[in-house]
Amino acid sequence: MPYAYSWYLDIIHEEWAALVEGDYERVMPLPVRKKYGITYCYQPFFAQQLGVFSKNEINPEIVNKFIAAIPKDIKVINYNLNHFNTLNPKEYHTNNNDNYLLDLISDYDKIYNGYSTNTKRNLKKSNKNNLVKMKGVKPEDIIELFRDNKGKEIGKWTEEHYLILKRLMYVCIYKGVGVSHGIYSDSNELCAAAFFLKTPNRLVFLFSGNSILGKELGGMPFLIDEIIKENAPGFRILDFEGSNDPNLARFYKGFGAVKSVYQNIHINKLNTILKTLLRLTGR
CATH class of the missing domain: 3.40.630.30 (Gcn5-related N-acetyltransferase (GNAT))
Structure with missing residues (x-):
């Protein structure tokens, strides 16, 4: 996937960091930003999937370790993993997103x-x-x-x-x-x-x-x-880069593309009072 290239991330979101294991054996890009004094990590435009990237096979335990290693000062996370990453939904709040792929x-x-x-x-x-x-x-x-x-x-x-x-x-x-x-x-x-x-x-x-x-x-x-x-x-695989939209999904499936699921993870570490204040102020 091209989304994890450093030059690609530099363009779509300059304020990115990364969790790195060993000598770049595994890498997890983190697009971070601070707003209203709160540091958060979110999915930037033009990068459908991020998560943990590795030349070797990745299992849920490895993904869990990376998620747990995200710095504590990042209070809100709304982030898409890639389809090679899986998390136990019982441990984190996750949603499934649909992508469509056609093997050429x-x-x-x-x-x-x-x-x-x-x-x-x-x-x-x-x-x-x-x-x-x-x-x-x-x-x-x-x-x-x-x-x-x-x-x-x-x-x-x-x-x-x-x-x-x-x-x-x-x-x-x-x-x-x-x-x-x-x-x-x-x-x-x-x-x-x-x-x-x-x-x-x-x-x-x-x-x-x-x-x-x-x-x-x-x-x-x-x-x-x-x-x-x-x-x-x-x-090559033709990656249609979506979609949860039923009409687009129907269009992509019309070419024989097959659904590929990737997870979105949402973590909110803000206390209840701050969550309420942000919601009331529309922030």
């Missing part, structure tokens, strides 16, 4: 046979619309496509988030671990686009934008299908 080891025809009837029908329609996929779309064009459409419905995104995302995409391209693709209509209008993180064994669907025209023409399913064609057969 098979050839394209075999993967296509695993598509849902609805996905095949959508692709049949999109293939009639003279769509063209182009590589190397500018990150700001993908962001603009998102902001002008889905972004208007999402209130939690700030200008800072968009600036971080733009910088992250450009650095990933520079380092050779990021690639962008766009879908153009027959009038040469960018109607769907996506940015992928690329590691030796994973292709992560990090960010995308889709216009009204893109939805009408089937731009996004066309894009995903083209990506699968380009990368299968191969040793």
Whole structure:
């Protein structure tokens, strides 16, 4: 997973620390921040999963030890472990999150046979619309496509988030671990686009934008299908990076992706009075 690279963390959350075992045999990044005098650890944007990373197998006992070693001055923790980490829910308050993965080891025809009837029908329609996929779309064009459409419905995104995302995409391209693709209509209008993180064994669907025209023409399913064609057969997994949203989950499963669960852990060490005050003040 690319999220634990030090340069990646430097971009998405400068104030990060880490628990390290031995000579970096195991590492657990901790995105920390102080607000209203309270130090807390939370999941930053653009890093779906963190937790304990190791070249060797990890068991629940190891994960428990890392969680227990988190400094006591970190009072509030809302943090996603990676799917290789598991915790006993009886010991900590955890929630399960859904991710969807598609193994690209098979050839394209075999993967296509695993598509849902609805996905095949959508692709049949999109293939009639003279769509063209182009590589190397500018990150700001993908962001603009998102902001002008889905972004208007999402209130939690700030200008800072968009600036971080733009910088992250450009650095990933520079380092050779990021690639962008766009879908153009027959009038040469960018109607769907996506940015992928690329590691030796994973292709992560990090960010995308889709216009009204893109939805009408089937731009996004066309894009995903083209990506699968380009990368299968191969040793990578297509990581859709979500989702708990039933509609998105249905879309990803339509390509044959399989659910992969990762845990969120929530710890609140604040006393009852302080919890109440923070809740009353909306903090």
